[in-house]
Amino acid sequence: MRGGTNPGESxxxxxxxxxxxxxxxxxxxxxxxxxQFTLKxxxxxxxxxxxxxxxxxxxxxYPADWSPACGDQMTLYNEILPEFQKLGAExxxxxxxxxxxxxxxARDRKLHFPLLSDFExxxxxxxxxxxxxxxxxxxxxxxxxxxxxxIIRWSYVSPIGVNPGAAGILSALEGLQEKEKxxxx
Amino acid sequence: MKxxxxxxxxxxxxxxxxxxxxxxxxxxxxxxxxxEYGDFECPVCGMxxxxxxTLQHNLRHRLRFVFRHFPLTNVHPHAEHAAEAAEAAGxxxxxxxxxDLLFENQDDLEDEDLLEYAAAxxxxxxxxxxxxxxxAYARRIREDFMSGVRSGVNGTxxxxxxxxxxxxxxDVDSLLAGLEEASExxx
Numbered sequence: 001m002r003g004g005t006n007p008g009e010s011x012x013x014x015x016x017x018x019x020x021x022x023x024x025x026x027x028x029x030x031x032x033x034x035x036q037f038t039l040k041x042x043x044x045x046x047x048x049x050x051x052x053x054x055x056x057x058x059x060x061x062y063p064a065d066w067s068p069a070c071g072d073q074m075t076l077y078n079e080i081l082p083e084f085q086k087l088g089a090e091x092x093x094x095x096x097x098x099x100x101x102x103x104x105x106a107r108d109r110k111l112h113f114p115l116l117s118d119f120e121x122x123x124x125x126x127x128x129x130x131x132x133x134x135x136x137x138x139x140x141x142x143x144x145x146x147x148x149x150x151i152i153r154w155s156y157v158s159p160i161g162v163n164p165g166a167a168g169i170l171s172a173l174e175g176l177q178e179k180e181k182x183x184x185x
Numbered sequence: 186m187k188x189x190x191x192x193x194x195x196x197x198x199x200x201x202x203x204x205x206x207x208x209x210x211x212x213x214x215x216x217x218x219x220x221e222y223g224d225f226e227c228p229v230c231g232m233x234x235x236x237x238x239t240l241q242h243n244l245r246h247r248l249r250f251v252f253r254h255f256p257l258t259n260v261h262p263h264a265e266h267a268a269e270a271a272e273a274a275g276x277x278x279x280x281x282x283x284x285d286l287l288f289e290n291q292d293d294l295e296d297e298d299l300l301e302y303a304a305a306x307x308x309x310x311x312x313x314x315x316x317x318x319x320x321a322y323a324r325r326i327r328e329d330f331m332s333g334v335r336s337g338v339n340g341t342x343x344x345x346x347x348x349x350x351x352x353x354x355x356d357v358d359s360l361l362a363g364l365e366e367a368s369e370x371x372x
Contacts, residue, residue: 070230076340
């Protein structure tokens with residue numbers, strides 16, 4: 001369910017406040033090499049960032065599986081996969097949930113992209129990207145767009161309770177494509 | 186294109202303005218335009234449906250209501266065909282009648298149900314079935330969906346009041362307050 005009982009303004013203020021605490025965490029910014037990782041996606045399969053060398057990658061860290069469907073970030077991105085792919089990007093979802101939880105969530109939502117499990121040691125990959133929330137035990141709601149060379153070209157940390165949608169990702173991917181065209185010309 | 190990584194989410198604006206292409210109810214020159222990105226199978230949109238009716242009743246000619254499709258097809262397996270049925274009806278001047286029937290019968294959105302609603306509206310069910318099966322309106326529905334994505338829509342329903350995203354709750358009083366606030370800005 002979306003929409004709480006508070007008016008929009010105070011809700012936003014609450015998120016901002018929550019979020020201000022997170023500002024100490026230093027999410028990696030554009031221009032930095034994306035830290036390498038290998039994480040399980042199912043009990044017997046793993047994915048490495050290096051598997052996508054030469055391709056753009058959208059890395060979407062989110063706090064937990066099982067947000068209500070109508071407002072869920074992964075459910076939304078699942079619908080936008082064709083546009084991500086048209087822009088040459090692979091989407092990877094990432095949370096601290098275990099592989100069995102991911103499997104059940106992915107089946108329920110009919111997700112067509114991998115969910116990576118940053119489970120053991122918990123949040124280790126999120127820490128290397130500067131988006132682990134100590135004390136809460138979950139990752140930030142953070143987006144990274146990585147180019148074919150493995151360089152972070154755009155990143156964004158959303159207030160943890162706010163699904164950031166996909167407008168920023170699409171703009172970043174288009175910007176990347178535009179720049180590469182200019183270099184090629 | 187560099188963005189501040191810590192920027193707080195800005196209030197989102199509608200990326201694609203309302204045009205003749207849109208399905209609208211109420212006068213084109215109304216002071217207030219309420220636009221919904223919705224999904225006929227989304228239970229929260231179903232709850233918002235009578236709320237919109239009440240707002241329309243209360244505000245009358247001051248309000249224009251616009252509906253754009255935002256079907257989450259993987260979690261709502263009937264949403265795409267329902268949207269196509271609405272478009273097929275719309276091509277014959279009956280978009281809003283179908284829109285209402287779909288929200289009033291959210292739990293019955295199988296293809297045969299859609300055809301039953303079409304028949305009730307006096308539409309040619311054979312033509313409609315053929316159109317739905319061919320995905321005749323799929324492109325238009327996708328255009329609606331992507332215009333929502335570009336406007337920062339992150340789930341359903343998402344409302345915009347005079348082109349600015351509304352983030353409050355979906356009850357009559359809250360939405361009315363949001364609309365009145367926009368109305369004050371207009372004057």
